[in-house]
Amino acid sequence: MGLALSFWGIKAFVTLARQWYPQAREITMDGRVLAFTLAISVLTGIIFGLAPALRASQIELTESLKEGGRSSSAGGRHRTRSIFVVAEVALALVLLVSAGLMMNTFLRVLHASPGFRSERVFTLEFRLTGTKYLDVSPMEKTGFDIVMPQVETFCRQALERVKALPGVESVALIDWLPMSDDRGDNPSRGFTIAGRPAAVGGEKPNAFYSAISPDYFRVMQIPLLRGRFPVDEDTYSTPWVVVVNDAMARKFWPNQDPIGQVITLDTVPDEERPREIVGVVGNVKQFSSAMDPRPEFYASYLQQPKKTPSMYTESRLHKSLVVRTSFDSKSTIDSVRQTVAEMDKDSPVFGITTVRDVVVNSTTFERFIMQLLGSFAVVALLLAAIGIYGVISYSVLERSHEIGVRMALGGQSRQVLRLMLKEGLILSSLGLAIGVAGSFAATPLIGAFLYGVKAYDLVTWSLVSVFLMAVTLLATYIPGRRATQVDPMVALRCE
Numbered sequence: 001m002g003l004a005l006s007f008w009g010i011k012a013f014v015t016l017a018r019q020w021y022p023q024a025r026e027i028t029m030d031g032r033v034l035a036f037t038l039a040i041s042v043l044t045g046i047i048f049g050l051a052p053a054l055r056a057s058q059i060e061l062t063e064s065l066k067e068g069g070r071s072s073s074a075g076g077r078h079r080t081r082s083i084f085v086v087a088e089v090a091l092a093l094v095l096l097v098s099a100g101l102m103m104n105t106f107l108r109v110l111h112a113s114p115g116f117r118s119e120r121v122f123t124l125e126f127r128l129t130g131t132k133y134l135d136v137s138p139m140e141k142t143g144f145d146i147v148m149p150q151v152e153t154f155c156r157q158a159l160e161r162v163k164a165l166p167g168v169e170s171v172a173l174i175d176w177l178p179m180s181d182d183r184g185d186n187p188s189r190g191f192t193i194a195g196r197p198a199a200v201g202g203e204k205p206n207a208f209y210s211a212i213s214p215d216y217f218r219v220m221q222i223p224l225l226r227g228r229f230p231v232d233e234d235t236y237s238t239p240w241v242v243v244v245n246d247a248m249a250r251k252f253w254p255n256q257d258p259i260g261q262v263i264t265l266d267t268v269p270d271e272e273r274p275r276e277i278v279g280v281v282g283n284v285k286q287f288s289s290a291m292d293p294r295p296e297f298y299a300s301y302l303q304q305p306k307k308t309p310s311m312y313t314e315s316r317l318h319k320s321l322v323v324r325t326s327f328d329s330k331s332t333i334d335s336v337r338q339t340v341a342e343m344d345k346d347s348p349v350f351g352i353t354t355v356r357d358v359v360v361n362s363t364t365f366e367r368f369i370m371q372l373l374g375s376f377a378v379v380a381l382l383l384a385a386i387g388i389y390g391v392i393s394y395s396v397l398e399r400s401h402e403i404g405v406r407m408a409l410g411g412q413s414r415q416v417l418r419l420m421l422k423e424g425l426i427l428s429s430l431g432l433a434i435g436v437a438g439s440f441a442a443t444p445l446i447g448a449f450l451y452g453v454k455a456y457d458l459v460t461w462s463l464v465s466v467f468l469m470a471v472t473l474l475a476t477y478i479p480g481r482r483a484t485q486v487d488p489m490v491a492l493r494c495e
Contacts, residue, residue, distance in 0.1 A: 002041070003034075016368050052080075081391050082427055088384040089431020090438055093468055095377035097439045098446055100460040101453060102370035105290070108452035109363050114179060115284035115293065117221040118355040120169075121324045122333055123177050125351035126340055128154060128317045144268065144307040147316050154343065155301055155319060159213055161339050162323060167332040169324045172216035173301065177320040177355070178284050179362040193252065194262035194274060207248050207295035208286060209265070211304055211315070217243075217281055219324050220355075227259045227279030230300045240303045242275040248295035249280050263297075267312060271305035288362045290451035322355065369449055381468070384431070385475040392424050393479040403483055413484035420483050424476025431472075432465055 007029060014024045128134075128151055135146035155173060162171045189209035192198060214230045216222075225246060234241050242263065249258045261277045283293035308316050321340065325332050333352060341349045396403070403416055443455040453460070 016364075016371060081387075081394070085384070085387040085391050085427050086431040086434065088380070088387045089428050089468065089472060090435035092377065092380035092384040093432055093435025093464065094438045094442050095373060095380045096464045096468060097435075097443060097461055099370065099373040099377040100464045101443060101446065101450055101455065101457060102366065102373050104453045104457065104460055105449065105451045106363060106366045106370045109289045109366050110360070112285075112289035112452070114289055114359050115222060115282055116178070116355075118359055120326075120328060121219065121322055121355040122336075123180075123320055123322050123351065123353060123355055123358065124337055124340065124349060125177075125318065125320050126158075126347055126349045127319075128344070128347045130344075130346055133317060134313065139310060142307070143309065145310060145313050147304070147306055147308055147313075151316065152302065152304075154347075155213070158321065158340055158343060159215075161343070162321065162336050165332065165335050165339065167325050167327065167329055168336070169326055170215055170219045171321065171323045172213045172219040173319045173321050174212045174216055175210050175315045175318060175320070177322065177358060178286050179288065179358050180320065180351075181361070190266040191263045192266065194264070204266075205252060207244075207297055210296065210298050211301040212298050213301055216298070216322070219322050220284075222284060223282040225280045225282060226257070227277070229279055229281075230298070234300045235302045236304075238303075240273045240275045240299070241278045242297050242299045243279040243281055244277055244297040245281055245293065245295065246283050247293045248297055251295050267309055268305040268307045271307050273303075275299060275303075288365070289359070290363070290366060320351075366449065366451070369446075373446075381471060384468070385471050388424055388427060388472050389475040389479060391427065392420055392476050393482075395423060396420065396479050396483040399483075416484050417477075417480045420480030421473065421476050424472060424480070428469055428472035428476075432469065435468075436461070436465075 010027060010029060014027055132150050133148050133154075134151075135148060137146075139145055159171055159173065162168060188206040190204050190206040193205065212230070214232050214234070217224065217229050227243070230241060230243060244258055252258070253261060258277045258280060262274045263277065264274045265272045277297075281298075284296070285291060285293050286296065304316070321336070323332075323336055337349055337352055406416060439461070440456070447455045
């Protein structure tokens with residue numbers, strides 16, 4: 001059964017982790033690992049089966065025949081079983097608390113604002129390929145590729161054609177959509193601030209940089225905090241402008257208004273022009289809702305140098321189109337995809353999805369950690385419940401004579417049930433106490449994965465403790481209920 005579950009578990013792991021875990025598809029059942037786990041399983045069975053066997057073989061015959069001898073030996077075995085149950089409950093609490101904290105994190109991440117509105121917005125990506133869009137011949141001499149004017153022409157025509165489609169309210173484009181899987185391919189750009197001394201080494205300011213169409217902020221409903229958005233009149237031949245997010249404004253101009261400040265990118269010194277900051281917009285979370293926004297600035301795709309270093313070529317040719325629709329409609333999505341694809345048969349169109357799905361998919365890591373810890377917690381919870389059930393059941397069997405005497409002398413069923421529940425409650429309480437101490441040491445280890453919740457969240461700890469106590473009491477109640485049904489005459493006759 002374990003081997004079958006292992007094959008299923010590997011498939012589940014690969015399915016859940018393939019988006020971020022390196023080489024997840026190469027994970028398979030390994031013969032050496034299988035041999036190791038088989039050896040450990042056999043060794044565990046031998047050791048934990050040998051210990052009680054040795055104890056049983058050392059029982060003295062005269063002591064076992066005495067009236068109190070049986071009770072003494074049974075008590076020792078009972079204490080050993082109880083210790084294991086307490087350990088199981090403690091371990092279950094540690095894993096349940098960790099899983100509860102990750103579940104809390106996942107829910108908070110899922111409902112955290114990414115900085116834009118994703119309702120009725122979908123996206124698709126396209127990459128322009130071919131020599132008509134990029135001239136790489138100067139690279140060896142100058143170190144730069146030449147971005148051809150057809151790139152700007154294609155982007156402008158794509159925006160115009162898509163905007164004219166039925167059901168489309170507005171459309172815009174950006175190099176890489178926030179929170180998309182490819183967002184990491186958009187590196188930071190270094191820049192200089194006019195009027196400040198040039199920085200040296202690692203002190204040079206840098207931030208994320210995106211080329212956008214003027215309507216991008218309106219389509220994504222990113223709020224304007226100060227100044228203005230880029231407009232269609234901001235072209236290559238007019239003064240170059242830039243918009244910064246609030247995080248960038250606070251970091252580089254903490255005590256002054258960034259509007260009117262001038263920065264210059266360092267990518268293409270002979271073509272790059274000074275850019276005046278004309279607006280400050282709200283922060284957008286670039287990678288995940290669980291990560292704080294980083295400084296970022298935006299410029300119109302119409303105000304880009306003709307040259308580009310090879311490391312930024314992909315950003316110049318790759319675009320994410322974002323479309324806000326009047327209503328959710330598959331036909332509108334198909335129309336947009338077909339319109340863009342027909343403009344150039346050699347340039348691929350891909351990544352068609354809703355922006356809401358993009359946001360949800362950005363929580364893959366948090367969801368995976370929650371599911372992984374949750375799986376271990378469920379196993380630990382089952383072991384704890386089975387352990388308590390087994391101890392109380394065996395206790396009922398061992399104490400059948402005692403219970404029969406109690407019932408024969410007028411004991412009530414509820415008194416017997418209370419006796420059994422008390423025993424289970426003591427075990428679970430000890431396990432909870434030890435588990436709380438263990439959780440204090442364990443939960444800081446997952447602190448880096450938490451968002452919006454502290455490692456020592458009292459609400460999570462309390463709910464998990466109550467839930468575990470309820471499970472253990474249920475596991476106690478079932479054999480305890482059976483104890484109340486013991487027939488005194490049968491119990492006494494057996495003894």
